[in-house]
Amino acid sequence: MSEQIRETDKKLKEMAERLRLVMLRDNMAELMNLATEERLSPRELLLFLFRKEIEQREANRIKLSTMGAHFPRACTLEGFDxxxxxxxxxxxxxxxxxxxxxxxxxxxxxxxxxxxxxxxxxxxxxxxxxxxxxxxxxxxxxxxxxxxxxxxxxxxxxxxxxxxxxxxxxxxxxxxxxxxxxxxxxxxxxxxxxxxxxxxxxxxxxxxxxxxxxxxxxxxxxxxxxxxxxxxxxxxxxxxxxxxxxxxxxxxxxxxx
Known part of the structure; x- marks a missing residue:
């Protein structure tokens, strides 16, 4: 990896941190590599990154809300016999x-x-x-x-x-x-x-x-x-x-x- 790419990745992480894009910040390299492998266009790349960030935030919201609900155990409607x-x-x-x-x-x-x-x-x-x-x-x-x-x-x-x-x-x-x-x-x-x-x-x-x-x-x-x-x-x-x-x-x- 060239010094220029390293510097660019560093700046991207800093920007992601400032914008509170936690998933993007923590998985920058993997996401960039995947985007390159899939040969995504600029629009497809943005759509991919935004979707991943939203999915992670939603998962975090559900996890925190579930903890805050104080359920005595984990149950789902799908698991009801x-x-x-x-x-x-x-x-x-x-x-x-x-x-x-x-x-x-x-x-x-x-x-x-x-x-x-x-x-x-x-x-x-x-x-x-x-x-x-x-x-x-x-x-x-x-x-x-x-x-x-x-x-x-x-x-x-x-x-x-x-x-x-x-x-x-x-x-x-x-x-x-x-x-x-x-x-x-x-x-x-x-x-x-x-x-x-x-x-x-x-x-x-x-x-x-x-x-x-x-x-x-x-x-x-x-x-x-x-x-x-x-x-x-x-x-x-x-x-x-x-x-x-x-x-x-x-x-x-x-x-x-």
Missing amino acids: LAAQPALEPGLFRELGKLEWLETAENVVLIGPPGVGKTHLAIGFGKKAIELGHGVRFFSAVNLLATLRKAQQDGTLVAKINQLQKFKLLIIDELGYLPFSAEDAALIFQLVSKRYESRSIIITSNRPPSEWGLVFGDPTAATAILDRLLHHCTAVVIQGDSYRLRDNLRGLGKTEM
């Missing part, structure tokens, strides 16, 4: 997977016994929302309440609810596994009221909404919460065998053989 849950209608699954309901601030409630894939679906919808460019935050119901209680104690509840309002999709997992106090119900009501008709919520629960009065410990608050959640909502009931139980039984079968 729809055949194992015949109660879940395939057409509804595909329709929800388009995430058009996010644009109209509608909610989704996933109801069913433990292990049928409710959390998997919720995470899958959240991951898809991130890929489409939306902000997502995942909480277990217990952790969400702990967050809201602390904010209330610190005098920052309004600020915390406003912060959560920035996320296009809020996922509340495992609602109903533990009972809430009337004070807890009031906190959830404030959050749901703030998001009503402006931001979407996904809730997973082992109890149907008709039993949420028992969950919240305050029938009046439960009615108010349900009124806002279910006004623009798709409720999905999933009945079937537990994935975890089925996997464990398969493991036992293999052990006995």
